[in-house]
Structure formats: structure tokens, C-alpha cells
Amino acid sequence: MSAMSKILRRAGYLPAAWLLLFTIPAAAQPQIRSTKLSDGVERWYRDKATSDKPWFFEQVENLYRVVLPPRDRLPFNVSVAFLVGVSRYDYLRPQLPFVANDLADMREFLLNQGGFDTVYVVANQVATPGLVENYMTNRFRRSLSARDRLLFYYSGHGADLGGSTGYIQFSKAIADDFANHVLPIDRCMEWSRIIKASHILFVYDCCASGLAFGAKSGGEAEAYAQILSALSRNGSRMVITAGTANEKTYEVPRPGGRGNGVFTRAFLNAAASFQPGPQQAGFVTINQIFAQAEIGVKNFAAIYRKSLSPRRWDLQEDEYRGTFVFVNPNATNPVLPAEYAQALGARARGPAVAVYGMVRLISFITGQVYIDNELIDEITTGEAKDYTRKIGSHQIEVRGASETQKATFTIAQGQTTEVTLRPSIKAPTVPRETSREPTKGPPEGMVLIPAGSFLMGSEDGDSDEKPVHEVYVDAFYLDQYEVTVAQYQSYLRATGRPNPGNWDEQLQNLNHPVVYVSWEDDATNYAQWAGKRLPTEAEWEYAARGGNTGMAGNPKYQYPWGNVASQDHANYSGVAGKDKWERTSPVGSFPPNGFGLYDMAGNVWEWCSDWHAEDYYSKSPKQNPKGPVTTGGYRVLRGGSWDSNPQNVRCANRNRYNPPVRNYSTGFRCAQDAR
Numbered sequence: 001m002s003a004m005s006k007i008l009r010r011a012g013y014l015p016a017a018w019l020l021l022f023t024i025p026a027a028a029q030p031q032i033r034s035t036k037l038s039d040g041v042e043r044w045y046r047d048k049a050t051s052d053k054p055w056f057f058e059q060v061e062n063l064y065r066v067v068l069p070p071r072d073r074l075p076f077n078v079s080v081a082f083l084v085g086v087s088r089y090d091y092l093r094p095q096l097p098f099v100a101n102d103l104a105d106m107r108e109f110l111l112n113q114g115g116f117d118t119v120y121v122v123a124n125q126v127a128t129p130g131l132v133e134n135y136m137t138n139r140f141r142r143s144l145s146a147r148d149r150l151l152f153y154y155s156g157h158g159a160d161l162g163g164s165t166g167y168i169q170f171s172k173a174i175a176d177d178f179a180n181h182v183l184p185i186d187r188c189m190e191w192s193r194i195i196k197a198s199h200i201l202f203v204y205d206c207c208a209s210g211l212a213f214g215a216k217s218g219g220e221a222e223a224y225a226q227i228l229s230a231l232s233r234n235g236s237r238m239v240i241t242a243g244t245a246n247e248k249t250y251e252v253p254r255p256g257g258r259g260n261g262v263f264t265r266a267f268l269n270a271a272a273s274f275q276p277g278p279q280q281a282g283f284v285t286i287n288q289i290f291a292q293a294e295i296g297v298k299n300f301a302a303i304y305r306k307s308l309s310p311r312r313w314d315l316q317e318d319e320y321r322g323t324f325v326f327v328n329p330n331a332t333n334p335v336l337p338a339e340y341a342q343a344l345g346a347r348a349r350g351p352a353v354a355v356y357g358m359v360r361l362i363s364f365i366t367g368q369v370y371i372d373n374e375l376i377d378e379i380t381t382g383e384a385k386d387y388t389r390k391i392g393s394h395q396i397e398v399r400g401a402s403e404t405q406k407a408t409f410t411i412a413q414g415q416t417t418e419v420t421l422r423p424s425i426k427a428p429t430v431p432r433e434t435s436r437e438p439t440k441g442p443p444e445g446m447v448l449i450p451a452g453s454f455l456m457g458s459e460d461g462d463s464d465e466k467p468v469h470e471v472y473v474d475a476f477y478l479d480q481y482e483v484t485v486a487q488y489q490s491y492l493r494a495t496g497r498p499n500p501g502n503w504d505e506q507l508q509n510l511n512h513p514v515v516y517v518s519w520e521d522d523a524t525n526y527a528q529w530a531g532k533r534l535p536t537e538a539e540w541e542y543a544a545r546g547g548n549t550g551m552a553g554n555p556k557y558q559y560p561w562g563n564v565a566s567q568d569h570a571n572y573s574g575v576a577g578k579d580k581w582e583r584t585s586p587v588g589s590f591p592p593n594g595f596g597l598y599d600m601a602g603n604v605w606e607w608c609s610d611w612h613a614e615d616y617y618s619k620s621p622k623q624n625p626k627g628p629v630t631t632g633g634y635r636v637l638r639g640g641s642w643d644s645n646p647q648n649v650r651c652a653n654r655n656r657y658n659p660p661v662r663n664y665s666t667g668f669r670c671a672q673d674a675r
Helices: 002-011 016-021 055-064 098-112 129-143 187-194 220-231 262-273 286-304 338-344 485-495 519-529 537-544
Strands: 032-036 042-046 079-085 118-123 149-156 158-161 165-169 182-184 199-206 236-241 251-253 259-261 283-285 311-314 325-327 356-363 367-371 374-379 384-390 392-400 404-411 416-421 446-449 452-456 469-473 476-479 605-611 635-638 654-657 671-673
Touching: 042 098, 055 325, 079 098, 079 129, 098 118, 098 149, 098 259, 098 262, 118 129, 129 182, 129 187, 149 165, 165 199, 187 199, 199 262, 220 283, 220 286, 220 325, 220 338, 236 286, 251 262, 259 262, 262 286, 283 286, 286 311, 286 325, 338 356, 356 367, 356 392, 356 404, 367 384, 374 384, 384 392, 392 416, 404 416, 446 537, 452 537, 469 537, 476 537, 485 519, 537 605, 537 635
Parallel strands: 079 118, 079 149, 149 199, 199 236, 356 416
Antiparallel strands: 032 042, 042 118, 158 165, 165 182, 236 311, 251 259, 283 325, 356 384, 367 374, 367 392, 392 404, 446 476, 452 469, 476 671, 605 635, 635 654
């Protein structure tokens, strides 16, 4: 890095293209305050004395001369950045004095033009792996809600282990030591999973970034769709790196000797000077910023014959459909497209002009969509579609081949109303000789699950979910809710048994499902005390599907509610949505499935009675399978939990634990024979 810096400084000039690239537009009025926290981290934030709206949306109001709704109805809330930089190293060379400029310039851009409310800055000896981990896994995990945004940025030395794993290096790092004073770059994948912020962007400007993924730029039409998606509350997860595993980054000075890392300077100039097309108005996506920055970096690489290949990567792109959006407060054509105004709920200053909102139809019927008796679309089972309508009351219906379902809904100005239409639930048929019907009503707190047949497993799932096979299940009762802390507390008092792990914390959430319960000593003993048993996994999956069996004429759901992952229906961490709980949620917080059962997806993993065996499906009997007869090492868990991804909360997904294990995400519900 220092060698290139010397070459450039000796030349005394930069090529004209680079002088243009490194020109920063004048910043907006700062109105910035700062304080140093007890751990040495600097906290910079905007003075919010005049408005309680996030700064991003204050900029939108000023740019487009509109009025936006209160902050709780905006697509995202505050934007927070965590900037980490190391310019002075005890053992590594060369020193990187330009990193201090990278941090300052990035901070100024984010606070003045980037729409950020708060920026945390930590540098040099104060920056340690432990401090960074504490902020990412504790502070931001707890303080950022599912509607906030987070940008993580690092500038400094980087190293690569074996051409596969990149590391950021802190001030006491030693060359070729990958155990101390370093953090792996792919740690961002775990941070992305546990932090609930709707949008997270990771930017690494260091040597040997270690991530080599294909770059994406996208044209104006794609950017338009991404912006609309983000303004419609779709989240994003992205990683940007300055180069691939075997590449270095370099310093580029500016007039006056104030240098920056090549990638950081290209990134900042692209973000500050980008002029969006007419469809996009003043909004800019991170894809567009990256594409512009990539051009600048490659110009540098071509001129000075260096190898630099910036990369961007979408994390969990099947779950997060939006993008990280900036607004350009200096946009020359500040006209807000009508679709953006509707998505934001914006109205012109003065009399209200936004008289539209949106209805989101989730249909579990294949057929034609009618709104107010007007045919407008077709939809298939499990699809979700949005339709813009004027404010007021409307009727929506789906007319399928065998039945029609309808609902009345009300559109509020600039808001989205969700409507779910399901087919009528009919008890699955089963050959009479296999059916054992109940002779009495369900016990308190339990639901009758009628006898029936279904297709168990999934050809699209993991290997232990195959092959898909038909199973008959006798009628049985199943707890409507997962066993709660309050219920388990009654059991402990009655039996004098010891508390499970983390009990003091659990007692603060009596209506949440109990966790830290093992199969061996806890769940089975509770079930016996209550006069019940644990369900078999065949019973569990049949119940989770809620009457949707996968048999002829009845398509099989991936989830208890349909084929589309939705955090409106379950507490899991894969998609930004309505999950406002740090871990478990109170039982019954989400809609029930077709059998009236709650939380069959997410919240906590649920113990089943079976031993786990991957090849059991190929040998499984059709009539009331009870799992492998011989013992194994693991018992089956079903349903996923609050920290699962969408793949793990599918009806067919299987998990396994050692029977004595107590875990922070494991609970259970009980079954009972119906005779």
C-alpha cells in the first residue's frame, strides 16, 4: 500500500478522471453532536430537536416537499452505522494513516447526506475483536428492532488463510496468526442472522477480503423495482468487499495530501454524486453505488496495473427481497413517483392528495381474483400479491374451480391491509378400518385432530425428509399451545423437581413456552404427570399441516399457512416483519393453522417421542408409525424456533438432539389418545 502511495505522491498529480472521481459535493448542514462512551467508542448523532422522524425521511420530506406519516408507519426506522478502523499496528507493516480519513469521511457522508441518525466510531487500540463482537452480538442485537437499519464498515489490514477465509486484523495482530486479534470476515453471516434489523449492509475495505462472489449492478428498471420493494418494507442483507482473496487495496491521496483507501473513496464519491434515472427520482440503491464504485476502482487498476476486483454478495437473498437505499438530497429532478408515494403513505404539503393504499392478498386457493366484482388477476395456491386501491371499504374474492372465498377489507391512506383467503377445511377421509374415532370431547386446552391420511416428508427438503410417503393417523388430541412457563411451574411445584436452566429469566415470561427442557428428564416426565404423552413425529407433521394433506386435489403446504415464508405467521428470525420479541413470543401470538393449533412453526423446537433415523422413511409403516423400534442416539425435534431460518420451520423439516440436552430454543407440547 505505501509503495503505491509513494508512486502517486512523487508524480505530483492524479489523472483527470481520478480528480473528478475524488471530488466530494458540499455537505449539508451538520447539526451533529458527539460523545465518547465509557468503552472508548465515539457516538455521533444528529440533533433531533425539530423532528422525531428518522433523518432519512426528513431528507425525503425536504427533497420532495411532502409530508410522511408518523415513524411507526414508515418502511424502516432509524439508520445506525458502526465504523471500525485501524491505522496503527504494533507488529504489522505498513502503517495505514489514511484509515483515519476513511473513518472521518464515511462518518461525515452518512450523517450529512446518507440519511443516518447515529454513527459509532472505534479506531486503533480501542478497536478489539471482543469490543466489535460485543456491539454486534449484544448491543445491536438488543437495541435494533426489526424495522431499523445497520451499516457495518471496516478499514484496515486484512489477511487470508489458505485462500479461502478472510480476516480483519486489529492493532495487536501478528502476521500468519489467525487465532488472536482477528475476526473472520464471514462472521458477518452470524451477525446477519441474530440482528433483527430489516436492512444490514457490511462493507470491508481491506486486503485479502477473502470473499469472491460475482458482482451485480442492475439497470434502471431493476433499481426501480428494488427501491419500491424496500419502500414496501422488504428487508435486505448484503456484503461488499474491496477485493478477492489474493488482492490488496491501495491508498489514493487527494489534493492537500488527505488520502483514502481506493475502494472507500470510490464508494463515497459514487454515493454522493450519483444521479438516478427518472424512474428512481432521488433514491439510489446500494447495487447502483457499488456498480459506479466498481468502475472507479477498475479504472485505477487499469491505469496502475493493479489487481482489484470489488465484490458484492446477497446474504439469504431468497428471504430478503429489498435493497439498502440511500436518498440523494442534491437530486436535480425531485419528483416522487406515484408508486413510491403510495408505498410511503406520502401526501403533498397542504391538502392531502394520497388517496390510495394497498391490499396484500395471500391466497390458498388457485383461481381468479375479483375486487368489488371486477376481475383483475389470477392467483395460485400459496401466492401473495399486492393491489393498489382507493381508501375505503372493498370486497375481494378468489373464485376457484371448486369453491369461492371472499372477504371485506378497508384501505387506509398509504397503508397495506393484509387479507388471507383459505379453502374450507374438510376432515380428511380415511378407510373405516383404520379410523378410531373419539368417544368424548377434547380435554381442556387440547384440540381434536381427526383421523386421516397425508403425504409425509418433502422431496424438496433434506435427505432425511425423503422419500415422501403416505401415512394414516388415528384421531388424537394435541395441546393447542406449546407448554408454557406457568404450566411447567405448576408441575415443578407439584413434584418438587429441580428447575430447568435459565429459570429466573423464564419466570418473567409466564405465558411464553418453557425452554431448557430435555426429552429424557423433563418433557416426558411432565407429559406423564399430566396424563399425556409426547406426539409421534407423524402425528406432529399431520397436525402441523392443519388439514392440508397433499393428497389428490389438495396441494401440500410447505408451512402451516401455505407455501410462502411469512413472519406474520410465526416467530422465526429469517424475515424482517412483525417479530418484536428478542427470543420466544407469548403462545398464541400468531394466527392458528387449519386445525386451530398455534405456533406449529417457530417459537420453540418441539420434542417428539420418536428416535431419529435417516433411513426410517423408506421402511415406515403406513398405519400410525411410531418411529424406529431400536434405540438411537437422538430424539426428534420438529417445528423450528425463534432463531431458525425459513427452511427449518417447514412442516416436513426434521431435527434431532441428544435426549438429555437442555437448550434455549427447545420446548414441547403434549398429545393424548382419543378413544
